[in-house]
Amino acid sequence: MAGKPADHRDVHIGSLIEERRLRAGLSREALAAPLGVSLSQLGKYLKGANRLSATDLDVVARIIGVPVGFFFEDMPGRDLPSPGFGDRPQARLEIQAGWTDFAQAVARAADAHLDEERRQALGSLVRAVDQALSGQQPFDKANDSGPSD
Structure with a gap:
C-alpha cells in the first residue's frame, strides 16, 4: 500500500x-x-x-x-497555526459519576487500611483539594491545617 x-x-x-x-x-x-x-x-x-x-x-x-x-x-x-497538543486549553474538571465511584473506593480503602490519624489527614487533604478546585479558598502551603469547620 x-x-x-x-x-x-x-x-x-x-x-x-x-x-x-x-x-x-x-x-x-x-x-x-x-x-x-x-x-x-x-x-x-x-x-x-x-x-x-x-x-x-x-x-x-x-x-x-x-x-x-x-x-x-x-x-x-497555513493562515493561523492550529494549537498543538500542548497548546490546547486545559479542559475544566467536572463532577462525573466516575469520580464519585473513585472517591467512594478511596474512602472504603482508607477505612479498611488506615488508622484514625491517617484517615483524618487524608480527609483534610481531600477537603483542601476540593475547596481549591471549586474556588472556595486558595490552596497554598500556608493553609495546610485544613478547613476550620
Whole structure:
C-alpha cells in the first residue's frame, strides 16, 4: 500500500532542504547516502514529487543542521497555526459519576487500611483539594491545617 501522494507541503520542504544543502556546500551524494536512497530518489524528495518519512526528515534535519520544526515554519497555506497538543486549553474538571465511584473506593480503602490519624489527614487533604478546585479558598502551603469547620 502506497503512502499519501505528495502535495504543496512536500514541495515546500524539498525546496528548503535543497536551499540548505547548497548553503552548507553538501553534495547530493552526501545527503542521499545517510538516507540510503539513490540520487534519483533524493531528487524526487527535493522537488517535492515524493514525500519524506518523518524518520528521513529527522535525518535530513540533523545533516543540514536545523531543527525538524524549521521545515514547517512559514508553510504556505497555513493562515493561523492550529494549537498543538500542548497548546490546547486545559479542559475544566467536572463532577462525573466516575469520580464519585473513585472517591467512594478511596474512602472504603482508607477505612479498611488506615488508622484514625491517617484517615483524618487524608480527609483534610481531600477537603483542601476540593475547596481549591471549586474556588472556595486558595490552596497554598500556608493553609495546610485544613478547613476550620
